[in-house]
Amino acid sequence: MTDLAALPGISVLVVEDDPVAAAAHTLYVEREPGFRAVGTVHSCADALRFLERARAAGTPVDLTLLDLYLPDGHGLQLCRSLRAAGHTTDVIAVTSARDLAMVRQAVSAGVVQYLLKPFSAAALHDRLERYARYRDSLGRTGEATGQDEVDQAFALLRTPERSSLPKGLSAPTLDAVASVLREAATGLSAAAAGAAAGVSRITARRYLEHLVDTGRAVREPQYGSVGRPELCYRWRGDAPPAGRRGVGA
Amino acid sequence: MTDLAALPGISVLVVEDDPVAAAAHTLYVEREPGFRAVGTVHSCADALRFLERARAAGTPVDLTLLDLYLPDGHGLQLCRSLRAAGHTTDVIAVTSARDLAMVRQAVSAGVVQYLLKPFSAAALHDRLERYARYRDSLGRTGEATGQDEVDQAFALLRTPERSSLPKGLSAPTLDAVASVLREAATGLSAAAAGAAAGVSRITARRYLEHLVDTGRAVREPQYGSVGRPELCYRWRGDAPPAGRRGVGA
DNA sequence: CACGTTTGCGTTCATAGAGTTCACGGTCGT
DNA sequence: ACGACCGTGAACTCTATGAACGCAAACGTG
Incomplete structure (x- = not known):
């Protein structure tokens, strides 16, 4: 059967208020091998609705690119709501908020990455690739042989990027x-x-x-x-x- | 200036079903400089109650050592509940569950670390020290100058194995x-x-x-x-x- | 309308420290 | 006693920076 769940790749929902940015993020995701942008929404309510429907259809969303400033609420609040609803989507926060207290709140709300806008395509690529490897390391076997394996997976999620700048720049x-x-x-x-x-x-x-x-x-x-x-x-x-x-x- | 950073130490709640293990974890935490074990509870209900009371008293718990198998529910469910209630406690999962699917669920529920039982005092020490540095790096300044700073904080939180020095260093x-x-x-x-x-x-x-x-x-x-x-x-x-x-x- | 003046851009180049590679000496295990 | 390994330092290459300099572009004046 060819339902969506059977399709290869990590399903991604883009939640972004600004239409231009939303389109750009979606494009970036589509361009990434192994990822599928399954939806693009512009508000908390729509995001929650989309996730609900996806889960009901048996094709839960794997990853959510979540802008924190949304017209009908804050992204972290959405994040907490969907945790409460039992969604298992992982969340990458995408925001221009440089406030470090916000970073901490994001961590405690359970985001796996925090990406500052504006970001380059390479930066997002790096995050997505790491996430894919994280999924891979956890997906193939049912049992962890030891703490090392778990640590490895966590490290994949959060090791910083290799930002390769042009020569002559630091x-x-x-x-x-x-x-x-x-x-x-x-x-x-x-x-x-x-x-x-x-x-x-x-x-x-x-x-x-x-x-x-x-x-x-x-x-x-x-x-x-x-x-x-x-x-x-x-x-x-x-x-x-x-x-x-x-x-x- | 956040007053959280000015507090004498990082407050820790131990949630552990087994009394012996609970005492041991509490002891480990107390022994760690900069940490204060502010409570030890043995069930989901008690944990939630404790966190509520701490928050109401103006001294929210910074970190929770959370066993996943509890008599009155699953630790991850508790985790989701407290997210929904808006608690900003960070969570270190402490469990003997080696199931990798469980690890993934833990990540999506927003735990910052996943520690397999039984663990050594050194292993916990390492996690706590990293967490302390993470707090420090986010507590000092109000604004991030760049993505690097955020990445550094995330890496502190999740990169394993600082116990042994890298090769070539004495x-x-x-x-x-x-x-x-x-x-x-x-x-x-x-x-x-x-x-x-x-x-x-x-x-x-x-x-x-x-x-x-x-x-x-x-x-x-x-x-x-x-x-x-x-x-x-x-x-x-x-x-x-x-x-x-x-x-x- | 043309020419000189003025101001700051953009480029080329020397420089000094960073970062890398590789060979040496000591130590530990066998 | 021999070999392997690990930490150290020297030589070298590379890279990021600022100074000097020529040039481009707009305004002012005749």
Whole structure:
């Protein structure tokens, strides 16, 4: 029989308020071998309904990509509700909340991963691949031979990513620059960003360009004064780097 | 500043059916510096009652050592119930169930660790120490500068086997390097640490990296001068995460 | 409308420290 | 006493950074 449960792959539900982001996440999941995006919903209520229906149909959702800020409630509250309802879906929290207290609450609510928006496709790929391996390590045998095996599975779930940056760039500096840029709501020139982050204008520009390349920042010239226009870099809260170009002024 | 971090220790509730095991677990916890065993109960109902009362008293339980086989219900069911009730206790499952499906259910119910009985005192010690460091890493600052910080916290929670040092490292040298680093409030480069500890830069770096991996030290780049930035290692306990350097340019 | 002025971008290059590889010496087990 | 192994350090390669410099782009003036 060819019901959904028999289909190979890990079934994923995407819960995301913003339609653009939702589509992007779904696309990322679909592109991942061994994963199937079985649904995309935009609210807590819909998510719970979807999970209920899936379970009733005998095809429970394996993994949920859960945005924490939803129109009809908080994602962690949804998480608690579905635990209470006995759902066994694993949850990857996807949010722009950098509050560490939120991270702790997420852990205690039982999320297996916590991904900060905006994230690269590679970052999600890494999480999904790890999750797949976790599933694999637990799925093949019925009995654990020892603590080591259990530990191994847990480690798979939570070992950090191998973020491979382009040559010449380092993770701490990128964090510093990105953080400075995030703070400055009005936008920053390369020189100003450099001064704020404690690096030279050249280095700052390097990382700012990288942020633009990966879609995490935008760059627009600042006219008005004499001389070559100053480039103003601005943090971009969300919206993945899907082809968005050409608008001049 | 969260007052949770300011509390004298991490409060632990032991939920264990067997009185002998319960006493042993409680003893282990008490023996662990920085932890307080605040209660020992023997059933789901009592556990829930205890957590309710603790929360009402303004002293919520931080961590629960939870046996899964209890006289009046299953531990995971209790786990789900307390999630539904909004408790933020973290849970370490303690059970003799070697069933891998059970492990998966435990993960989806939101346990942070899964410890197979019987376990050694060292095994529990390792888990508790990691948990303490996890709390510390999340309690100190209000905002994460990047995904790395979140990942680090998750890794602390779930990476096993810190008991034995990695190959190529020796305890005396580690002690020497750690003590040198602890002395230097302002932070040390690998070369400086090596000189102070009487070992080569390479060896010093090896141990410093290990300290960073296990969360006992942080490293941050020093910008300002030409050439590759110098990495500055600091003992955990100070060092604001935002890279703020006055001496630039 | 053209040319000079002004300002900051973008690139090239030297540099200094990071990170890696490999060979040595000591120790432990057989 | 011999061999294997483990921790250490030296030499080397690579990488991330800032300084210098030329150039591009807009404004101001004739």
